[in-house]
Structure formats: structure tokens, C-alpha cells
Amino acid sequence: MPDVRVRIAPSPTGPLHIGTARTALFNYLYARHVGGTFVLRLEDTDQARSTEGFERDILEHLHWLGLAWDEGPAAGGRAERGPHGPYRQMARLPLYAEAAARLVAEDRAYPCYCSPDELEADRRAQEASRQPPRYVGRCATLTAAERAAREAEGRRPAVRFRIEPGVVAFDDLIRGRVEIDTAALGGDLVIVRADGTPLYHFTVVVDDAAMGITHVIRGEDHLSNTPKHILLFRALGHPVPAFAHLPLILNPDRTKMSKRKSQTAVRDYVAEGFVREALVNYLAYLGWSPGTEEDVLPLAEIAARFDLAAVQKGGAVFDRARLEWLNGQWIRRLADDDLVERLAPFLEADWAAGRIDRNPGPAEIAALLPLVRERLPVLGAIGELVGFLFSDAVAIDPALLVPKRWERATARAGLAEASRAIDAAGPEGFAVGPLEGALRGVAGANGWKAGDLFMAVRVALTGRTATPPLFESMVALGRERVLARLDRAARALEAETPA
RNA sequence: GCCCCCAUCGUCUAGAGGCCUAGGACGCCACCCUUUCAAGGUGGAGACCAGGGGUUCGAAUCCCCUUGGGGGCACCA
Numbered sequence: 001m002p003d004v005r006v007r008i009a010p011s012p013t014g015p016l017h018i019g020t021a022r023t024a025l026f027n028y029l030y031a032r033h034v035g036g037t038f039v040l041r042l043e044d045t046d047q048a049r050s051t052e053g054f055e056r057d058i059l060e061h062l063h064w065l066g067l068a069w070d071e072g073p074a075a076g077g078r079a080e081r082g083p084h085g086p087y088r089q090m091a092r093l094p095l096y097a098e099a100a101a102r103l104v105a106e107d108r109a110y111p112c113y114c115s116p117d118e119l120e121a122d123r124r125a126q127e128a129s130r131q132p133p134r135y136v137g138r139c140a141t142l143t144a145a146e147r148a149a150r151e152a153e154g155r156r157p158a159v160r161f162r163i164e165p166g167v168v169a170f171d172d173l174i175r176g177r178v179e180i181d182t183a184a185l186g187g188d189l190v191i192v193r194a195d196g197t198p199l200y201h202f203t204v205v206v207d208d209a210a211m212g213i214t215h216v217i218r219g220e221d222h223l224s225n226t227p228k229h230i231l232l233f234r235a236l237g238h239p240v241p242a243f244a245h246l247p248l249i250l251n252p253d254r255t256k257m258s259k260r261k262s263q264t265a266v267r268d269y270v271a272e273g274f275v276r277e278a279l280v281n282y283l284a285y286l287g288w289s290p291g292t293e294e295d296v297l298p299l300a301e302i303a304a305r306f307d308l309a310a311v312q313k314g315g316a317v318f319d320r321a322r323l324e325w326l327n328g329q330w331i332r333r334l335a336d337d338d339l340v341e342r343l344a345p346f347l348e349a350d351w352a353a354g355r356i357d358r359n360p361g362p363a364e365i366a367a368l369l370p371l372v373r374e375r376l377p378v379l380g381a382i383g384e385l386v387g388f389l390f391s392d393a394v395a396i397d398p399a400l401l402v403p404k405r406w407e408r409a410t411a412r413a414g415l416a417e418a419s420r421a422i423d424a425a426g427p428e429g430f431a432v433g434p435l436e437g438a439l440r441g442v443a444g445a446n447g448w449k450a451g452d453l454f455m456a457v458r459v460a461l462t463g464r465t466a467t468p469p470l471f472e473s474m475v476a477l478g479r480e481r482v483l484a485r486l487d488r489a490a491r492a493l494e495a496e497t498p499a
Numbered sequence: 500g501c502c503c504c505c506a507u508c509g510u511c512u513a514g515a516g517g518c519c520u521a522g523g524a525c526g527c528c529a530c531c532c533u534u535u536c537a538a539g540g541u542g543g544a545g546a547c548c549a550g551g552g553g554u555u556c557g558a559a560u561c562c563c564c565u566u567g568g569g570g571g572c573a574c575c576a
Contacts, residue, residue, distance in 0.1 A: 011576045046575060116574070123573090132501040133572060158574050175504070184502040186572045193574040200576050224503050224571035247505080247569095254568065282511090285524095289512055293523050312512080315569065319510045322525040332538080374538040385536090436534085454534040466536035 004036030005214045008062070008069070009204065011043040012055035015265040018318065019219060019249050019257055020058070021065060022283045026246055026311070027217045028067045029284065032303035039211055040072030042088045043204070045197055061266045065276050066299055071211075084211040089203050092210075096198035099206045099236060100159050100191060108235045109191060111157030112139040113150040135160070135187030159192035161202070161232065168227035173215070173244035173308045180227045189228055205229050209238040217244045217308070220315070221256065244308050247287045248315040257318055273346060273379025275334070278327040286316045296329050324377045331376050339373070340365045343382050347390070350383035356390040368476065371468035385468065389476055394463035394485070398492055401459050403452040408493060410448070411456045415490035417442045418457050419483055430479045432471040460489035 008024040010016070031038040040062070044050040059075050071082025086092055103109035122136050139160065142150075150157070169179040191202035198206075208216060208229075216229075223245045233240045251261040258264065269279060277298060284302045285295075288311050297305075331339065340362050351359035372385055388394050402411040421438045422430070429438065439457065443450040458470050461482060467473055474482050 009576090013576070043576065049575075112574085114574090119574080127500085130500045134501090160574095172504095178503070180503065184572075186502095190574050195574080197574090199574070204576090219570090220504065221570055222576095226503095245504085250569080252510090256570070285511065287511090291513065293513080295524055314505050316512090317510060319525070322511065325525055328538085375536070377537095439534090449534095451534050458535060464535090468536080470534055 003214075004031065004034045005039060005212050006031050006036060006217055007039035007041055007208070007211065007213050008067075009041045009043045009207075010058050010062075011046060011049075012051060012058055013046055013049035014054055014259075015057040015267050016061040017259075018262075018264050018266060018269075018283070021061070021067075021266050021279075022249060022286060023217065023219055023246060024062055024067050025065070025280060025283050026288075026306075029303045029306040030215065030217060030244075030308060031070075032300075033306045036214075037070045038067075039082065039084070039213070040069035040087060041207060041211070042073055043200065045089050045200070045203055047090070047197065057267060061270065064270065065266070065280055089198075089207065092203075092207065093198070095210060096192070096203055096206055097196070100198065100202070103161060103191075103235060104159060106235075107162075109159050109161045110140060110142070110188075111147060112160040112188075112190065113142075113147075113155045113157050114138055115155075132184075133186060135189075137187060140188060156194040158190045158194045160188040161191045161235070162188050163228070163231065168230050170226060170230060170240070170243055172223070173217075173242055174311050175223075175245060175313060178223065178226070180224070182227060182231070185228060191232075201225060201228050202232065205232040205236065205238075208241060209233060209236055213241050215242045215244060217246065220245045220248050244311070247312050249286055250315045250317045252317055254315065254317060256315075262318055263320075271380070273376075273381065274323065274327050275330050275342065275379065277333075278323065278330040281330070282323045282326050286318070287312045296326065296333070328374075328377050331379070332373060336366060336369055337362075339369060343372075343379055346379050346382050350387060351390070355383055356387045357392045358390040360390055368468075371472050371476070375468065386476075388462040388464070388467075389473075394461075396459060396463045396489060396492065400463075400465060401456055401489055401493060403455045405449070406452055406456070412490055412493040414442075414446075414448060414453050414456050415460055415486050415493070417446065418453065419486040419490065422479070422486070423483060427479060430475065430482075432475055435471045435474055457486065461485050 006027040008020070008027050010020050010024075028038050030036065040059075042055060044055070056076070062069070069081075071084060071087065072080070073085070073087035074080040080087060100109065104111070118138070119135075123133050126133050139157075140162070147157075163182050163185050165182060167179055167181050169177060171177050189201060190199055192198050207213075226243055226245075230240050249257040251257050253261065255261070263269070266279070280299050281297060281302070284297075284306075288306065290297065290302075290305050291310065334342070343365055344362065347356070347365065348359050350356045368386055368389075372382060375385055376382060401415070402408050406414070418439055421442045422435065425434055425438050429435070439453060440450050442448075443453045454470050455465065458467055458473075459465060461470075461473065461477060477485075
């Protein structure tokens, strides 16, 4: 058995899509599982929509996900890798031209002079008579003289591949045997545009053949197109690879996941603070499962257990809530210094955007880890959680300062008493245990519920009702600022309390 | 319209004829823990395995039909 070679062939017409990432992941998993080669190829023949920025985004995020390719194009300062280059289709144009010329020479393809208007008219007529859209074959049997006449008119031909009648069958690695009558393929297929640039169905086959791809693992949306590819492989005289069509990732309404209905750009998940481990873990479990009851598995472990035959056939709805849970699981599993490193950019961004007044250093972030680790569904939530520590002043809604069971005056008194007690305890008493003791003492002496007092103090210090543990937060804030915020909050209540 | 694929709790899934009065996870609801929020723990609701026919001693698992959903049918990828 020849070595397994798989590939991911993204088109740089948008930022890396969740679906592309999942397809890349499954190719990667299969390659790693069987010790094969994972190839990256850029399908940039749609020059109207492809951009360098998207290309960079795709490469960058595949890399971010940890899906390293064994062969691929030169990019981001890295040299091209692999013996089957170039790995960018626009650099392979001569190869397609040569292949197309061969097909035309063998009359397996022919020049087509139909104009876009003519084709559009055909399509409309078919639609009107409720016929499936299909090329009518106007140029299929043109004589040399007829072709010459059209050339003389200045018409530039596209190239169409003849779809022969018959049934094409293949054994999909996930779905089993699939048989499709070529009559359902829409007629002869354009493989080269009038401007000379090749089309997807053609380039994908020419390249998969040239690059020795043995297994084509891709989304189910290509299942119906597979016969076209098989026909092209045969016409080109190349062995047909094995196919595996993955179930689609779905919007909540069970349609194919789309930008319109879902967040599809990987970069947006990165920006929110999803970690690669969680995204990879989640994506792998969208359509595959280890068959055990383990939910949290690292990439290497998934690769070790991966099996194409175990892949689900039905589409899977992308469930953000589950991804967030998994993200929390992974955040809890990260090493301290690793987590600090990943958190830092988010705090820096908060600082740059003016949401906080100071950008904390690594040591400072590290000290907060025990307070935040279990409270972050995404890394980007860090600012909300501990921003009060790095802000000169916090905005406080006076209504929140008064716990449900309390009067405004009680809250004012409570804050004042708390401030007094903390002040009286001195710097030596400004530690988690003593602070809690002091405030419990204040509550007890006044007949207040400790929880109510704590809530008033919490809001005074942070502006929020949900925060990390209070006394740890106080220590992190520092004595001076605790006293200042307590006094300021008490005064705010005073100002609003009628004498 | 034509062709193809699919079908287990709301969601992701386990299940490859008897272990299933269908298991786990997310989400949801209680309770416990608790200074808030999380996390964690315990428990609960939630799927007559889309429906109907077969095959079989026995079917979520095999076959057929129906229904439903999705995808494809470009000089997009």
C-alpha cells in the first residue's frame, strides 16, 4: 500500500472558516493516525475573490490550531516545503493548460463558444419548463470550420469536458457505496474559462493527481461532484483516490453553516479567547467520537484514536454553549505560565482600548490566576472579571450598593463601619483571614447578615455584584485603594440620602 | 425540478441483533458547598431510537417504503 497522502485545499476568498478548519483537522488526524503526509495547497484561481490578506489569515490560523502541514507553499517568511510544488494554484497554470490541451487533443474536451448570455437564456428556459439545469451541448459537435468562424468573430472559447453517459460508482470511506448516473451531472463541464484560467473541478483533479493524493477527505457538499472528479481522473489516465465525505457543520436551523447565520471565522473565536485546544477538541467531536465517555482529549490523543470509519454520517449543529464549556475545561488545564502568556494580550487590548488604566505585567497576572482560572469561559472575559484592579476608579450604580434586604442608610453605615474596621486593623491586618474576621465582626456587632455587608463592600470596590472572592480581591487591590473606594462609595450614598 | 446523502434526548453523541425498561456530555431545573459569581458534588426532567411494513426466537441496530431534513446541479471554491 502506497503511503497515505491527504490534503487541505482552502481558497483564500475569506478568512479561515470553521468548516475548512474542521476538514483540515480531519485530514490532519487521518494523516497522523496512519503516518501519512498532510499537504496544504492554496486554491487561488478565483482571482476576483482571492486576496493575500485572506491567504495570510488562513495559513496563520491553521498554524494557530496546531495543524502543521508536511508539504505546503512558501508563506510568512517560511520556505516552500515538499517535492510536489508549487503549492499555490496560480503558480501551476501551465500544468492545467497542458492537461486541458491534452484532453482537447484527445477530444475528451472541446472549445465552447457559448456566451454568458446564451447560457443564462438556456438556464432560464430550463427553469421555465421545470427541467434541471444542464448544458445543452451547443458546441459539443462543432466542426472545425464552425469553430474557425467563431474564432473569426473574435469569440474566446471556454473548454468543456465531455461527460459520457453511464453510472459512476465509488466506495466512500464514510458512507459506503455511492452510485450516480452521469446524466444528473449537468452536462459537459467547463474546465477552463474563456480567459484561460482553470476551474475548480479541473484544478482539484489535476493537482490531486500531480501531488499523489491517495485519500480525498472533504465536506459532504462535494459528494455529488465526486463523479465529475472521477471521470476527470480517468480521462487524465490517473488512478482514482479514495474518497471520504465528512458530514456538514450546521447552523442552528440545520442548514449548512454560514457566515450569515453563525460565527464562522476562526479568527473571531480566537479574538474572543477560545483556546486552540478547545476548538480542536470541539471540532473533532463534531462528527467523531472516541466511543468512550471521555470528553476532553488533546490533539495528539485524538489523532492516536482517530478512525474514518467511526465518523458520523449526519450533519452536526455547531453548539456554542458546548464549545464554551470545553473552553473552560481547557483553560483550567493550562499550566500557570502558559495561561498568563495567553491572558496578557487580552488585558493589553483592554488597556489599549482604554477599558483599564494600567496594563499588568506577567507576575501580576500570575498572582491572579487562582481567582480567575475557574471563572473564564473565554480568555477575553478577563477584563470584565478583574478590570477593577487596573482601573483608577470604578463606576458604581448606587442602587447596587444597597443589598436587597437593606435600607440605603444601612448600606452607608455598613460601608463606613467596614472602612473603619479595616483602617483600624492596620497594614498587618490587611490579609485574607484577618479581613474576613474583621468584616464578620462588623456584621455581627450590628446585627447584619455577613453576606449583605460583603455584597455592599463588593460593589463599592468593584462596581459589580459578581466578582472573584472578596477578600482575595481586596488584597489584590491594596489597602489604600480599598479604603478610598469604601469611603467614596459611602459618600456617594450620603449625597443621595436626604438628611 | 432532477440527482445524491442523512435520520438515537433541545444540542453533540454511545450503541455495529439479545449486555438497552437506550448510556454519557453540553444546556436546563433542584439541592449541597458557599461572601457574590464561578468551579465542584448529588439528584431530576428530557429520545415510545422519524413513521409504517418486513427479516428474525429476538431489532435502535438488517431490508423495503413513506415522511422529514440537508447537500449538489456555475465560465464560485
